[in-house]
Amino acid sequence: MRVVVVGGGASGTLAALHLIRQASGIGAPLALHIVEPDQIGRGVAYSTGNLRHRLNVPAAGMSALPEEPAHFVHWLRANYDPAFARGGFAPRAVFGAYLADTVSRQLQAAARVTWARHRSRAVDLRRHDQGVAITLAGHQVLEADAVVLALGNGAATSSWVPPALRRSSRFVADPWRPGGLPQLSGGSTVLLVGTGLTMVDIAISYGHCQVHTVSRHGLLPLAHAADPPPPPPPPAPAPLPAAPITAASVRRLVFGRIRELDGDWRTAVDGMRPITQQLWSRLDGTARRELLVHAQGRWERVRHRMAPELGAWLSARHEQGLLTVRAASVVGARDTGASLIAELSDATSVQADLIVNCTGRCSVLDSGDPLVSGLLVRGSARRDSLGLGFATHPDGRLVSADELPAWTLGQLRRGELWESTAIPEIRDQAAELAGSILARARAGTREVA
Amino acid sequence: MRADIVETPELGNRSYVISDAGTLRWEAPGAGPAAAHETSESRRARLALVRPSLAAAARRIGWNALLRPGG
Numbered sequence: 001m002r003v004v005v006v007g008g009g010a011s012g013t014l015a016a017l018h019l020i021r022q023a024s025g026i027g028a029p030l031a032l033h034i035v036e037p038d039q040i041g042r043g044v045a046y047s048t049g050n051l052r053h054r055l056n057v058p059a060a061g062m063s064a065l066p067e068e069p070a071h072f073v074h075w076l077r078a079n080y081d082p083a084f085a086r087g088g089f090a091p092r093a094v095f096g097a098y099l100a101d102t103v104s105r106q107l108q109a110a111a112r113v114t115w116a117r118h119r120s121r122a123v124d125l126r127r128h129d130q131g132v133a134i135t136l137a138g139h140q141v142l143e144a145d146a147v148v149l150a151l152g153n154g155a156a157t158s159s160w161v162p163p164a165l166r167r168s169s170r171f172v173a174d175p176w177r178p179g180g181l182p183q184l185s186g187g188s189t190v191l192l193v194g195t196g197l198t199m200v201d202i203a204i205s206y207g208h209c210q211v212h213t214v215s216r217h218g219l220l221p222l223a224h225a226a227d228p229p230p231p232p233p234p235p236a237p238a239p240l241p242a243a244p245i246t247a248a249s250v251r252r253l254v255f256g257r258i259r260e261l262d263g264d265w266r267t268a269v270d271g272m273r274p275i276t277q278q279l280w281s282r283l284d285g286t287a288r289r290e291l292l293v294h295a296q297g298r299w300e301r302v303r304h305r306m307a308p309e310l311g312a313w314l315s316a317r318h319e320q321g322l323l324t325v326r327a328a329s330v331v332g333a334r335d336t337g338a339s340l341i342a343e344l345s346d347a348t349s350v351q352a353d354l355i356v357n358c359t360g361r362c363s364v365l366d367s368g369d370p371l372v373s374g375l376l377v378r379g380s381a382r383r384d385s386l387g388l389g390f391a392t393h394p395d396g397r398l399v400s401a402d403e404l405p406a407w408t409l410g411q412l413r414r415g416e417l418w419e420s421t422a423i424p425e426i427r428d429q430a431a432e433l434a435g436s437i438l439a440r441a442r443a444g445t446r447e448v449a
Numbered sequence: 450m451r452a453d454i455v456e457t458p459e460l461g462n463r464s465y466v467i468s469d470a471g472t473l474r475w476e477a478p479g480a481g482p483a484a485a486h487e488t489s490e491s492r493r494a495r496l497a498l499v500r501p502s503l504a505a506a507a508r509r510i511g512w513n514a515l516l517r518p519g520g
Binding site: 262 | 504509510514
């Protein structure tokens with residue numbers, strides 16, 4: 001069987017890993033092609049070379065292998081730090097190396113699996129016979145029995161950027177573009193627009209500078225507890241009401257858990273995770289939209305937290321006045337030649353040597369990607385009801401007018417699963433789609449290569 | 450009836466009226482003190498006051514609705 005994985009970030013690497021493992025487990029031949037212009041296992045999230053840019057989940061929760069929860073911890077101790085704690089927060093670059101190393105070892109151990117790496121981008125994907133034909137940027141065409149679209153996020157969001165700022169060389173539109181962050185001397189002033197986890201990373205990168213931050217609500221990310229207690233057992237499905245679940249009942253459920261745990265919001269939120277997808281699946285479109293509009297920001301702030309040491313560092317910078325936070329929007333900008341002046345919605349302004357966009361990334365569906373655009377136009381894929389990603393079947397296969405044998409995972413399933421962007425969920429999706437793809441081959445849909 | 454008005458950030462800066470029995474009643478902004486009686490709303494608010502850990506959590510994560518009636 002021939003499978004192409006488009007995208008070699010964390011999602012694509014995990015999909016490749018589980019395809020290799022399951023194919024070798026059943027002795028099935030597999031020709032695996034991975035299309036990725038950059039390093040395997042890195043993607044935007046893990047491409048940073050700054051070792052102070054940490055994971056936002058303890059190492060014990062980041063295993064690539066569901067049946068071996070301590071796999072990453074053991075790898076860290078063997079390859080990075082012999083004393084690394086289970087609850088420690090590893091550098092993101094190290095996690096990227098772990099993914100690449102794990103897939104490489106798995107490949108070496110697999111007897112009937114071949115691997116081909118294409119340093120390119122896929123620009124077109126069409127149904128071909130019972131399989132697919134994928135056109136790469138260099139016009140090479142790969143034919144395969146199945147394809148996995150591990151496309152991650154799209155471009156950095158830029159709709160808020162005033163024209164004068166967009167034109168300025170002192171503005172960084174995408175801080176994760178390789179070489180995108182210029183060196184600044186000590187004493188320089190930086191304005192970071194957006195106060196989420198990307199802001200924390202960039203504030204760390206400019207730790208020798210005066211940092212100002214601005215976002216609509218002016219809320220800094222929250223931190224994990226320094227010594228987190230083990231999560232409580234997830235609430236049994238029984239407490240979920242039989243009646244249709246509304247946005248209000250979800251809120252009551254979350255608040256109820258926090259109250260039951262006497263204000264321990266971290267444990268309450270983490271304890272919701274096993275039933276989050278189940279809850280989401282029972283919401284109708286109206287309720288999903290309501291939560292997306294009114295609760296997404298607040299939920300993500302409590303759900304996706306930074307390492308405790310970064311939280312302490314950020315608080316100290318804040319208290320020392322080396323990091324300021326404003327609740328406002330950037331409504332205009334002037335480049336004086338010597339510096340940039342950002343005009344804010346609260347009628348104040350900030351003068352800075354550099355302004356960095358830390359507002360996050362849009363969906364790849366809205367990035368003008370030719371591969372995605374073509375799929376949507378032809379009906380080979382369609383958006384989910386919220387427009388966040390693709391509509392998919394439970395195993396991750398695209399809902400497709402021409403029954404394209406294409407699967408996706410991670411960010412692109414967010415509209416249908418909600419909890420779909422953290423490694424444990426992506427890992428489980430990778431294992432499920434691998435099983436589904438290989439089962440299709442075994443069912444004889446197409447002659448095994 | 451005691452007519453103490455409690456306004457705290459933990460309670461979303463809303464007013465609460467404490468009765469002689471120590472119960473609370475939430476008042477809509479601008480409304481004057483009214484006869485206090487235990488309602489599901491006031492019970493939640495009272496619980497919030499006697500459980501500072503919950504009030505602290507609501508303040509920390511910015512979810513004052515945790516402490517509001519009906520929240």
